[in-house]
Amino acid sequence: MMASLIYVMGPSGAGKDSLLDFARTRLAADGVMFAHRYITRADGGGENHIALTDPEFEARSRRGLFALQWRSHALRYGIGVEIDQWLAHGCTVIVNGSRGHAGEALARYPQTRFVHIEAALEVLAARLAARGRETPEQIAARLARRAPFDALAGASVDRIDNSGRLEDAGEVFVDVVRRVAAGRRPERGRCT
Secondary structure, X not given: OOOEEEEEEOOOOOOHHHHHHHHHHHOHXXXXXXXXXXXXXXXXXXXXXXXXXXXXXXXXXXXXXXXXXXXXXXXXXXXXXXXXXXXXXXXXXXXXXXXXXXXXXXXXXXXXXXEEEEOXXXXXXXXXXXXXXXXXXXXHHHHHOOOOOOOOOOOEEXXXXXXXXXXXXXXXXXXXXXXXHOOOOOOOOOOO
């Protein structure tokens, strides 16, 4: 049986981190693995990530320690090669990825299932402002350049609207993960 990679993506402010946290607590007994992101940004902002300096990130990159990596908004992001081991053991693995680099994920992992998290423009603006990482001008510029998501040819994509209550979108996301994992779950305990 094949392992499953679930690649979560969506615009900043769509609530990806909140949905991942919601799902993590509900899927703990299911053996679903949530990959950390390695980011050249200090801790904080509510995202579960590992902060690296630029030189640390570059050293890991040169040594081939990232399964996936990209640059976005003047930061570097990586997903560690540990996901390859988890997939080799038959685990369902969830990564928080980038829409702009979904093609690279599909090329490396052809059976990837994509989940695009969406939210209304006014919701995105309010959430970005609440994070406090950007000025109002930077938020307006980010939202103005927001491109619509076009699904990759041949890819399986689920779209989840996270404009409302987190619990509503969270339950939809948990259901998607369980559907993807159904029938491909390894022996109990191998992915915990």
